[in-house]
Amino acid sequence: MATANVATHSTDAHDHHDHEHHDNFITKYIFTQDHKMIGKQFLVTGIFWAIIGGLLSLVFRLQLGFPDMELEWLRPILGGWITPDGKLDPEFYLALVTMHGTIMVFFVLTAGLSGTFSNFLIPLQIGARDMASGFMNMLSYWFFFLSSVIMFISLFIETGPASGGWVVYPPLSALEQAMPGSGLGMTLWLIAMTCFIASSLLGGINYITTVINLRTKGMSFSRLPLTIWAFFLTAVIGLLSFPVLFSAALLLVFDRSFGTSFYLSDIYIGGEALPNTGGSPVLYQHLFWFLGHPEVYIVLLPALGITSEIIATNSRKPIFGYKAMIISMLGITILSFVVWAHHMFVSGLNPFLGSIFMFLTLIIAIPSAVKVFNYLTTLWRGNLIFTPGMLFSIGLVSFFISGGLTGIFLGNSAIDIQLHDTYFVVAHFHLVMGSASFFGLMAGVYHWFPKMFGRMMDARLGYIHFWATFIGVYLVFFPMHYIGIAGFPRRYYSWTGFEFSNMYTDLNMFVSVAAILTFGAQLIFLFNFFYSMYRGRVASLNPWRSNTLEWTTPLHPGHGNWPGEIPAVYRWPYDYSKPGASEDFIPQTVPLSATPESNLPHEQELVKLEKQIIADEEADLVADESKES
Amino acid sequence: MEEKIAYVEGAEQPISMHPKKFALWLFIVTVVMIFASLTSAYIVRQSEGNWLEFDLPTIFWYTSGIIVFSSITLHFAYLSARKDELSKLRLGMVITSVLGIAFLVGQWYSWAALVDRDVYFVGNPAGSFLYVFTGLHAIHLISGVIFLIIVLISSFRYKVHSKNMDLMEMCVTYWHFLGGLWLYLFMFLLLNH
Numbered sequence: 001m002a003t004a005n006v007a008t009h010s011t012d013a014h015d016h017h018d019h020e021h022h023d024n025f026i027t028k029y030i031f032t033q034d035h036k037m038i039g040k041q042f043l044v045t046g047i048f049w050a051i052i053g054g055l056l057s058l059v060f061r062l063q064l065g066f067p068d069m070e071l072e073w074l075r076p077i078l079g080g081w082i083t084p085d086g087k088l089d090p091e092f093y094l095a096l097v098t099m100h101g102t103i104m105v106f107f108v109l110t111a112g113l114s115g116t117f118s119n120f121l122i123p124l125q126i127g128a129r130d131m132a133s134g135f136m137n138m139l140s141y142w143f144f145f146l147s148s149v150i151m152f153i154s155l156f157i158e159t160g161p162a163s164g165g166w167v168v169y170p171p172l173s174a175l176e177q178a179m180p181g182s183g184l185g186m187t188l189w190l191i192a193m194t195c196f197i198a199s200s201l202l203g204g205i206n207y208i209t210t211v212i213n214l215r216t217k218g219m220s221f222s223r224l225p226l227t228i229w230a231f232f233l234t235a236v237i238g239l240l241s242f243p244v245l246f247s248a249a250l251l252l253v254f255d256r257s258f259g260t261s262f263y264l265s266d267i268y269i270g271g272e273a274l275p276n277t278g279g280s281p282v283l284y285q286h287l288f289w290f291l292g293h294p295e296v297y298i299v300l301l302p303a304l305g306i307t308s309e310i311i312a313t314n315s316r317k318p319i320f321g322y323k324a325m326i327i328s329m330l331g332i333t334i335l336s337f338v339v340w341a342h343h344m345f346v347s348g349l350n351p352f353l354g355s356i357f358m359f360l361t362l363i364i365a366i367p368s369a370v371k372v373f374n375y376l377t378t379l380w381r382g383n384l385i386f387t388p389g390m391l392f393s394i395g396l397v398s399f400f401i402s403g404g405l406t407g408i409f410l411g412n413s414a415i416d417i418q419l420h421d422t423y424f425v426v427a428h429f430h431l432v433m434g435s436a437s438f439f440g441l442m443a444g445v446y447h448w449f450p451k452m453f454g455r456m457m458d459a460r461l462g463y464i465h466f467w468a469t470f471i472g473v474y475l476v477f478f479p480m481h482y483i484g485i486a487g488f489p490r491r492y493y494s495w496t497g498f499e500f501s502n503m504y505t506d507l508n509m510f511v512s513v514a515a516i517l518t519f520g521a522q523l524i525f526l527f528n529f530f531y532s533m534y535r536g537r538v539a540s541l542n543p544w545r546s547n548t549l550e551w552t553t554p555l556h557p558g559h560g561n562w563p564g565e566i567p568a569v570y571r572w573p574y575d576y577s578k579p580g581a582s583e584d585f586i587p588q589t590v591p592l593s594a595t596p597e598s599n600l601p602h603e604q605e606l607v608k609l610e611k612q613i614i615a616d617e618e619a620d621l622v623a624d625e626s627k628e629s
Numbered sequence: 630m631e632e633k634i635a636y637v638e639g640a641e642q643p644i645s646m647h648p649k650k651f652a653l654w655l656f657i658v659t660v661v662m663i664f665a666s667l668t669s670a671y672i673v674r675q676s677e678g679n680w681l682e683f684d685l686p687t688i689f690w691y692t693s694g695i696i697v698f699s700s701i702t703l704h705f706a707y708l709s710a711r712k713d714e715l716s717k718l719r720l721g722m723v724i725t726s727v728l729g730i731a732f733l734v735g736q737w738y739s740w741a742a743l744v745d746r747d748v749y750f751v752g753n754p755a756g757s758f759l760y761v762f763t764g765l766h767a768i769h770l771i772s773g774v775i776f777l778i779i780v781l782i783s784s785f786r787y788k789v790h791s792k793n794m795d796l797m798e799m800c801v802t803y804w805h806f807l808g809g810l811w812l813y814l815f816m817f818l819l820l821n822h
Contacts, residue, residue, distance in 0.1 A: 132648035205655040213648045239655060243662035247670065254761070259751040262674070262758075278679045278753045283670055290666065 031142075033134030034559040038141050039120030040452060043445070045148060046112020047526070052152075053103035054519050060096045063088045065512025067494050067505070081160070090493045094163040095181050097491055099155065101166030102189070104434065106196055107151070109299040111144050113441045114238075117302055118207045118231040120448065124550035125225050127216025127567060129560045132209040136202050143199035147192045154188035162189035165491060167292065170263035170284050174255045177269050186256070190249055197242045197249075204242075207235035216549070217613075218569035223588070225548050225573045226312075226319060229326050230305020233333045234298050240337065241294040248287035255279070282347055289340035296433050297336045301329060303440020304371060304400075307393040309573075310447050311375055313546045314390035315382030316584050318574035321374040328367030328374075335364045345416045354413040361411035368404055372397060383577070383584070387544065388462025389447035395470045396439040402474075403432025406481065421491075424484025427477045435473045442469075445529070450543050454555045455536030461528040465521055472518030479507050547573045547587045565621065570610060653799050657806050660769060664810060667765070668817055671758045675821065681753035685818055686742035692735035693815050696808045699728035703777075707801050713791050715784065722781040725804070729774040736767050755822070762814050766807075773807045776800050 032038060059078075062069060071078075072086040081092040119137065123130055131137045154161040163181025164173040168189065176183045211224075211232045224232075251262040255276075263284045264276035312319040319325065341349055341357040349357075375397045384390070406428040409415050419425060442465075449457045488501055495501035542551040549569070553561050567589040575586040581598035591614060592599055593607045674680075706721025740760070743749075748756035780800045783789050789797050 132652060136652070201656075201659055205652050205659075208655055209648050209652045213646055213651055239658055240662055243659045244666040247663050247666040250765075251667075251670070251761070254750075254757070260754070260757040261752070262670075262754055265679075278681075278755075280674050280677055280754075283674050286673060287666060287670060 031138060033130070033138050035119045035123050035131045035134070035137060036452070036557065036561075038137050039116050039118075041141050042111055042115030042119060042144070043452075045145065046108050046116060046441075047529070049103050049107040049112060049148065050522075051526075052155075053100050053108055054522065056096045056100045056103070058516055058519055059088070060093055060100070061512040061515045063093055063493065065505075065509040067496055080158075088493075091163060091180050092160055093493045094165075094179070094491065095160045095185070098163050098165050098168075098181070099151075099161050102151070102162070105166060105295065105299065106193070107148060109434070109437045109441070110200065110295070111196070113437060113444075114231065114234055114298065114302045115141070115144065115203060116441075117227070117306060117444050117448070118203065118235065120452065121227055121550065122207055122210050122231055123214070124451070124553065124557075124561060125228050125548050126211060126214065126219050127549050127562075127569065128210060128214035129562075129566070131206045132214060133206055137206050140199045140202035140206065143195045143202065147195035147199060150188050150192040150195065154185050154192065157184050157188070159183045159185055161185040167285075167288055168252070169288075170252060170255060170281050171267055174252060174263055175267070175269070175274075176256075190253055190256075193249055194246065197246050200238050200242050204235040204238040207231055208239065211235075216566045216569055217617075222323075223569055223572045226308035226322070226325055226329075227302075227305040227548075229329060230301045230308070233329050234301045234305075237294045237301070237333055237336060238298050241291040241298070244287055245291035248284055248291070251287075252284065282344070282349075285344050285347055286340070289343045290337070292343065293340040294336040296429075297332055299433055299437045300440075301332065303396060303437040303443075304329070306440045306444040306447070307375065307396050309546075309548070310387075310389045310393040310443050311378050311397075312574050312576065313447075313544050314385045314387055314393075315378050316385070316576045317378055317382040318576055319374065320377040320380075321370070322572070322574060324370055325374055328370040331367035332364060335360065335367070339364060342411055342413070342416075345413045346420045351413070358411055358413045362408065365404070365408055365411075368400070372401055372404070385544075387446065388457070388459055388466055389443045389544075391463065391466040391470075392439045392443035392446060395466065396436045396443065398470075399431045399436040399439060399473070403428055403430075403436060407432060418487070419484060421489055422484040423480040423488045423490055426490050427480035427484060430477050430480075431473070435477070439469075442466075442525070447544065448550075449529075449532065449536075450539030451550050451553075451557075453533050453536070454539055455532050455534075456539045456543065457528050457532040457536060461524055465524045465528065468521030468524070469518060472514055472521060475514035476511055476518060479511050483507060483511075542587075545583075545585050547575060547585050549588055552587065552589055565617075568613070568617065647795060649795065650799055650802070653802060657803070660806075660810070663765070664762075664814065667758070667761060668814075671762075671817075672821065674754055674758070679753070681748070681755040683743075683746050683748050683756070683822070685759075685822055686739040686746075688735055688739045688742055689815055689818075692732050692739065693812060695728050695732045695735060696811050699725050699732065700805050700808045702728065703801055703804050707797060710784070710789050710794065710797050711791050715787070715790065718789060719781070719784050722777065722784055726774060726777045726781055729770065729777055729804075733767055733770060733774070736763055736770075739763060759818065759822075762818070766811055766814060769810070770807055773804050776803055 028034075029037065032041075059074070062071065070086045071082050071088055074088075075082045078088075078092070081089045083089050119131070122128070151161075159180040161181060162168060162173065162185045163179055164186070168186065172178045173182050173186050211228060215224075251260075254260040255263050259275070261276035261279040263281050264274065264279040265281075266277060267274045308319055308325060339357060339361045341353065342361045345354050345357075379394070406424065410419055410425060410428055446457055446462055449455070483504055486501075486504060488495060488504070492501075496505070539555065541555060544551075549567060552567055554563060569588045570591045571586065571588055573588050575581075575588075575598075577584045578586060578595075578598045581595060586595060586598070591607075591610050592603050593610055593614075596604070596607075599607070702721050703725040706718050706725060709715075709717035709721055740763070743756065743759065748759070750757055750760045777800060780789060780796055783796060
């Protein structure tokens with residue numbers, strides 16, 4: 001294997017960066033400033049939330065699939081939320097869908113996905129000792145933890161958690177009289193989300209600073225793995241959109257607790273007029289969706305980045321269209337800020353404005369399609385290695401296509417009049433955003449588990465997990481398209497009471513059963529995850545024969561990642577199956593001068609330049625050693 | 630094509646800034662986004678009618694003057710620090726901090742002036758927005774004054790000088806930004822109230 005240069009760097013020179021010996025239990029596992037441990041903290045918290053969010057969805061799926069079911073057996077857990085005649089309390093049903101949405105979008109797929117992999121991978125893949133500010137990074141996790149605690153507490157209060165849908169539109173969310181969940185539950189929701197915004201911003205500032213300023217020698221932007229590009233752009237989106245959510249939430253807090261009228265106007269409760277005049281509820285929708293739509297890409301882009309890396313590695317081929325991938329991600333980043341009003345086509349928006357937003361929305365199909373084609377062309381005639389991570393990545397591509405197609409329907413302002421707030425929308429975003437990002441998260445866990453814990457996850461359990469989840473997701477969400485086209489609105493407690501919607505109970509039953517089975521399949525993953533953490537097969541240093549920098553670290557990298565010098569980078573990360581090379585991969589740390597057999601003509605010319613740099617580096621190394629002795 | 634561009638750059642240290650300064654700029658971006666969204670919300674809401682018309686407190690002119698002057702004195706302190714004239718630096722920092730606090734007091738009186746005009750926080754959004762703009766800006770300004778005082782204390786401990794300008798430079802950036810932000814808000818209100 002042509003890794004001569006790695007050897008020159010991993011000399012046994014004493015290193016100044018290994019702080020490991022200072023660590024006790026608290027600083028190593030709890031108030032840690034090591035990006036790898038913070039990433040794992042985000043992952044474990046994210047898994048915890050995914051279980052809660054999943055269980056909540058099962059409870060309301062029981063209600064939807066089996067409206068006549070006796071739910072008395074849930075009383076030990078849900079207590080008063082089960083009515084005396086053994087049914088789910090309708091108010092609590094609304095709380096369930098609200099909390100399911102909030103938890104999954106923010107706590108699992110934003111913090112659990114971006115928080116985990118941005119923290120874990122950015123320093124490892126760009127060749128940095130740690131994040132730009134370890135302290136801010138720690139703060140980012142602890143704000144998230146605080147936010148989690150507050151949101152978790154809100155599940156248990158007497159009036160129930162926030163219930164106005166995860167978008168918490170006023171006036172429903174602004175008036176305590178509107179519903180029980182708009183009381184203390186809503187207040188806690190707002191406090192939790194404020195902490196969450198602080199956490200995201202602290203994290204995002206750190207990710208951007210680190211990617212721009214702390215790259216190792218030779219790691220130009222055109223040599224960054226696509227994962228890093230994705231995390232970087234995700235952080236940019238978050239940095240620009242989360243402050244707007246903060247503004248929206250701040251004005252909502254003023255309306256709720258101080259009596260202002262930003263969103264409230266001319267409301268009568270029980271025949272009495274409220275004093276609020278002059279507010280505009282649509283204003284909230286504008287502010288919310290200015291975050292809300294970019295949030296979709298905050299959730300999705302990291303998953304796409306992870307997938308790019310895993311598909312290229314396991315196809316043993318360079319990623320097809322590296323530049324096109326970056327440009328489409330940039331395009332998605334920019335476009336994500338100018339399409340928010342497609343969530344508001346039926347809010348009384350000016351129809352002319354609606355057609356502008358429709359046009360902009362449909363443009364997003366172009367970069368998305370470019371990415372899909374690039375995945376498919378990377379897979380095309382590759383030496384495919386079906387690791388569990390690879391399967392989940394391919395699953396993501398599948399969901400991205402099937403869920404993305406329905407996005408073209410929904411982006412049309414005319415068709416949206418029929419489909420808005422029906423199960424068609426639910427099916428669409430659960431496939432393209434929920435399941436696709438979840439599969440990206442899973443792919444990432446399977447792929448980087450060896451780097452996180454030094455052990456392999458069991459592949460066979462991984463395959464079972466994949467197929468059960470993949471088939472299960474389609475069984476859950478595909479029928480929802482039909483239910484939606486038939487006009488079934490989302491967030492309804494029961495349909496049996498209406499003439500237009502008292503059919504399709506069998507289909508809903510089917511969906512509910514599929515949902516329970518799919519959730520059950522996740523238990524396989526949980527077992528595999530925690531069992532492999534302690535008992536898994538010990539991983540080799542580079543189990544997937546991958547090119548990126550994280551696989552040049554020791555099996556259990558300490559705080560500082562590389563024991564010696566940080567390796568320099570001499571090539572892009574996708575030199576897989578390069579013609580003439582002896583192996584089917586050439587890590588980024590291998591200089592061009594070490595691979596004359598596979599260099600392209602223009603690379604051959606760069607060898608001279610490179611030799612000079614290596615000589616400089618060795619001079620530095622010698623200087624360092626003499627300083628130490 | 631893409632590889633060609635990649636390799637021409639060679640294995641050199643990528644361009645990088647001081648990470649903390651860079652992070653400060655990113656923080657400034659988030660503050661810009663908060664105020665951009667609020668001022669946009671103001672315009673959107675205003676265009677819907679039912680909008681209370683009132684005169685802005687004249688004290689805003691004085692506070693704007695104070696904040697501009699404080700930026701000048703801070704710049705004086707900054708130049709002195711670069712020339713290692715420590716007594717001038719301390720003088721500049723003290724004046725700037727006092728001016729910062731004076732600005733905050735002035736903003737407080739602007740609220741009193743608003744109340745005199747029967748414009749309250751609770752009521753027509755036209756007034757509420759004004760309180761939100763000034764209040765949120767004042768909160769950021771308090772953080773700026775704290776930053777000024779931190780630099781002031783370090784200047785008395787001989788920690789700010791021409792060889793150690795990072796803290797000072799960040800403070801200058803943040804303070805000028807806060808001043809600029811106020812001027813933007815004031816101008817915005819003059820044009821749109």
